[in-house]
Amino acid sequence: MLLKLLTILLVLYPSYLNAFATKPEAAKSLLKWKTSLINQNNPLLASWSLDPSINRTTSSAPCTWYGVHCNDHRDVVKLNLSNSRLNGTLQYFTFSSFASLTHLDLRQNDVSGPIPVEIMYLSKLLFLDLSGNHFSRTIPQEIGMLTNLETLSLHGNNLEGHIPISIGNMSKLGHLRVDDNKLSGSIPRELENLANLVKVNMSFNFLTGHIPSGLGHLTKLSELYLFLNNLTGSIPPTLGNSSSLRSLYLHMNKLSGRIPNELGNMNNLILLHFGHNQLTGSIPASLGNLTNLKMLDVHENFLSGIVPQELGKLESLTELSFSHNKLSGQIPVSIGNLSRLELLYLNDNQFNGSIPKELGNLHSLVELILLINQLRGPIPDSLGNLKRLEQFTVHSNKLSGYFPETIGKCKKLRYLILSDNLLTGRVPKSVCNLRSLKILHLGNNRLSGVIPQCLSNFSHEIQVLDLRMNRLHGNIPTTFVKQNNKLKSLNLNGNRLQGSIPRTLVSCRDLEVLNLGNNMLTGGFPHWIDTLPEMQVLVLRGNKLNGTLLKMNTKTPFQKLRILDLSSNEFSGLLPSNYFKNFKAMMAVDKDVSKDLYMGDNYMYDDTVVLVLKGLSLELQRILVIHTTIDLSVNKFEDEIPDTIGQLRSLRYLNLSHNSLSGRISTHLGNLKVLHHLDLSSNKLVGGIPQQLTSLTFLADVNFSQNQLKGAIPQGGQFNTFGNSSFQGNSGLCGFPLTKKCGDDGVSLSPTPDDEDKDEDSTFFDGFSWKSVVMGYGFGMLIGSGIGWLMFHLGKPRWVIRITEQSRQKRK
Template sequence: MGLLIFLLILTSSSIQTFASKPEANALLKWKTSLVNRNNPRLSSWALAPDNNLTGTINRNTGATLCTWYGVHCDARGNVEKLKLSASRLNGTLDHFTFSSFSSLTHLELNMNNIFGSIPVEIRYLTKLVFLDLSGNQFSGEIPKEIGMLTGLKTLLLNDNKLDGYISQELGNLGNLVKVNMSVNFLKGSIPSSLGNMTKLSELYLFQNNFSGLIPPEIGKLGSLRMLNLDFNDLSGSIPPSLGNLSSLRVLNAYMNKLSGRIPKELGYMKSLTVLRITHNQLTGPIPASLGNLTKLKELDFHENLLSGVIPPEFGKLESLIQLSFSHNEFSGQIPVSLSNLSTLEQLYLNDNQFDGFLPKELGNLNSLVEMILVKNRLNGSIPDSLGNLSKLEQFVLHDNHFSGYLPETISKCEKLKYLTLSNNSMAGPVPKSVCKLRSLQILDLGNNGFSGPVLQCFGNFSHELIVLDLRLNHFQGNVPQTFLNQSNNLRSLNLNGNRLQGSVPGTLINCRNLEVLDLGNNMLTGAFPLWLDTLPELQVLVLRGNKLNGTFHTSNTKTPFPKLRILDLSSNEFTGILPSKYFTNFKAMTGIDRNTPGALYMGGNLSMYEDTIELVVKGLRLELERILVVYTTIDLSVNKFEGEIPNTIGHLTSLRLLNLSHNSLTGQIPNNLRNLKFLESLDLSSNRLVGEIPLPLASLNFLAVVNFSQNQLQGAIPQGGQFNTFENNSFQGNNGLCGFPLTKSCGDDVPFSHIPEGDEDDDSNFFNGFTWESVAIGYGFGMLFGLGIGWLMFYTGRPRWVIRITDREQSRHGRRSRKRACKRNQLSPITNASFSP
């Protein structure tokens, strides 16, 4: 509204009275240079009059320059301040006559759309105290002439597109109190001359491209209270001189390349409240002197290479709210002295090498809200005293060596939302007191030794519960029948690898948000639950390894399984023909758009849980620790299906694994399987298939595993492409087959098959995404997932999908190898890979 008044006055005839004043002429000149976004011929100030505002202008007496919007004058009528923040100004400063404003002390043009460079003529504003050009589109270098404005106290150039170097001349501004150059593209070293700004209180240089060392001269800034160097490429050691900053309250330097040890001198910064030096390459122990920072509220060193033990002196940090040492190499026990931190709300020690017992004294942390201790070597029982943590919301202890029972006292943590204890060695029944945790969103007890029945109350949790994971335990009895709330939020239900009996409960039809249902490797009986095809969000359905039987009757659902991507019904007793209608309607398997934004993995919005499923390829059990959203699988092996392979499978163009082995299928292999361009594994073994192996299958560039053995196939084995890498055990048990790799020759009168001309080019762009490492992994292990990793490297530009392969006889409690912390300019794998035969 104020801008409209300013613009109306600028365009009124009354301004002519003051046209001789240099400031007025300068503003009019600049006005005419500004451009309206919608009509480049009009000034952005040339707005239509607003009838509600015109009454405020006295047209009879005229308006003085000092009444214009954003213009403030001193007692002599000279323009002293020009405040046009967030005024929709669109243009450059090329036509701004700086020399006309000799009395200007404040220039505030922030939050507009001013572009181009900052003119060197800014040096004429010799009385300038406050300069704010932030939140615009300025580009180019910061002119060294700003160093001539020796009276400047505030310099705000943040949130622009400035690049180039910071000149040493800026060190001449000895009166500066606040400098903000963050969120630009500035590069080079931070000039040592900044150490001359002895009055500086705030220095923000984050989110640029600064490199080199942190200047030790910054240690001369005795008045400095805020120092933020985040998101740059700074390297070298932290200068010990920073310990001289006795007034410093906040030190941020995360996402750089800092190395070396943390200097003990940092313990001298007695005013410090926040110390964040994360995502760097710091090494060695944490100095005990940091225990002297009694005003510290946040101490964060996660994602470094730090080692040693937590100094017991840290128990003196009586003001600490957050302590984060995750993703390092710390060892030893968690010190009992941490129990003195009565104000601590967040304790993050995950992904280290801590061992020993969890101190029972941690039950004294009455303010604790989050305790994240995952991926360590902690052992022993979970102390009963932790039930005293009445404010606890996240209790995350998975991937340790905890044993014993889940304490009954856990029910006192009434605000608990995340309880994850998977991949430990805990045993015994789950106490009924857990039913009192009505706020639970994630309950993950997978891969332990829990026994007894699955508590029926888990079904009643479904209004709040998002994830229920009880896989790989010794639970017995029936699956809970209590999923009756149609407004429930249950997204993932995993009960795989237990001793559950009975049928799949029909009340699951009320779980309309269910994405993952894994009831595999139990003793479930009955027919296939056809009503599952009505669940609109279901993406993963695993019922493998049960005693389910019967045929697939035709479903009446108009669009069954609209989002299903992984279907595993293997190792059951299903009979009849394959469900052709389902194949026709698997829309999520008929095409993928690599450019579609969104999470790469299922459960992308859940920070404390990753969906995990198991697949079997060539007799090996593969555990997918994270499920890539584009991964698609159909496994109907080891059943009693008969009849021909439906042609409709050829429409599932995004399919990656197809296993129909160990059934009683007859007829020929459909030619249109050649449409499965992304297929990595094809197993049709141990059936009664006849005819030839279709020649076009040799054009499937991603095919890493095939098995046609134990059928009645005949003719020449296709040659070329991936078929040249397959061994003879992929074709044995077919007396009519001949050609490489079998020793049986087809004879001169039977030509070898080859890839049809032009087929190689069809996928040339996709195949270019492979690196030699991913191909080597694929061949070295003889598995499809090596090529899957290569595909993902093309898809995302980084190898983030990694799997763990274990033999069926391998211990459930085998620990996966630990990943290394990422560097500033590197993206590390989210999960680890360990392969064992």
């Protein structure tokens, strides 16, 4: 018996010794890797030590270390070091020391460099997660030797090159994530061999080629994410065989062709997103069979035809987006059956007919967006039943009739945008019941009557009040609240409003845009406005305002002002030099691209302004911060142009025409290096045109006509492009482009000494009457300079599209 026992011990002893012999090897390998890390003193790895002074023994290491897990034989089987602040590479990680490893989790660290080919030694690996690091270069082909792998997560790195076809050897793989990298090439057809695949995510890369049709034969596939790539070709009809598929995201590619009818067979599909591709044809009626569908998004394609009534059977649907297509016909009445619908986007199509009253049955609806279609008729009263509605946007249609009183019942409305329609009647007082309203935009309609007083005090939340281009009369409301006033933009341009500008607007401390142009307002300039610290756009043109602009209510007025349009009034006296010297936003060319490119920060509303150049008008739908403008034309200003204008070095448009300005043109105008348009016509200016203006390389248009100027017209630079009309009406001017040659009739060949002695900083206004219509060369310079500025600072980065899509996904 004793002999037998000794025999057994002799047999087992070598393997027993080997079991303990491998532990120091694994421990030493981990310590070697630790010392290679940039932050090897990471407190989370403090337990990684063989020092007996901290109660660690060689026999227990490394199984008691942080993130290390062993089996009963003391083999290291799991390394879970996720979110451990690791900073380094895997160059010194000895993979061959961990032959029993089944789980390696290094996600959310700062590990960089390539994925070593030695990873193939982890032959028992079931789970590999290297996501959220900085791994670069290609995915090694050797990774395909991990044939036991069930989960492979490499997303959120800087990996590039092709996806290795060796992945097709991983017959047990169920979850594959390589999204958010820089991978290129095509999707390997070898994925068709992976019958156990449940989830595939290859989105947010640069993949090209077609979607492999064999993916439709993967019977266990539940989630397929291929969005944000450069995939081409058609959507494989075989995907209709994917009876287990629940999520199919193919948006933001270059897919073409029709949406296959076969997709109507995917009975378990919940999320379907084909947006932002090049799909054509009609929406298949078979999609009405997807009764479990919660999201159907095909926005930004070339789909046409009518929306099938069968979609009214999708009773689980919470989001429906057909926006930015060419869909026509009427909005299906059957959509009113979708009782769980929360988001309905039908904008930017060719829908006609009326808004179905059945939409009032969508009691779960939060956002209803129908803008830019050809919808006619009244807004149905039934929409007042939508108690959860937060956004109702139907601008740019042909809707008529009265503004519905029932809208006032939608107490959760935050964005109400009904502009650019044919609505008539009064603005109902019931709109003041919308206590959560942030944006009210009713501009460009045919609304009449007076503005309800409650609109100026009904809510502390409202940020935008836009009633421009209507037929409203009476006075501007005077009851603007003082406490917690959040109004940023007030636009009443193009109505028939009378009286003075209410002083209570001084309570609107956040006001950035005040546009009261083209009304019949009277009284003097509202000097108290200069105390509003955020004011960027002030438009009072086309009224009957009078008096001088010399008074100031603060030492630093209009620090952020970028657009000042007081044209076509009856202002008199001197130009406001004290104001000019405080226009800080017009003084330095801002090159900080981290700041906003456009005025305003509300994604639901863009401040607009109308510029007038050469008598033509153009409405800028968004205002670039570089469009700095001063227009004081058609008033009664007199005396000289003040030197302080010369300090406005980022000024692009200056119009001082049709006044009674006198004196000489200062040579300091040459300091306005980004000036595009300069109009000093129809004044009483004397002397010569300074040669220094030829250094203004951005100058697209000038007008010196109808003054008392004399001498030779400067030559060189942009002056060689200006025609006769820029100089006519000055009997003393000579030289190109005029037919009158210098030296005739006693005209001097150069400016007089007096002209050269007066070294003024006269800053000019390139102007347009806030109806920005820059046609021809002037228009090209305006738009070209704006786009050029954006491209110079931003290029054409892929992230512009990505950020847009990501923000939209978050909003969903």
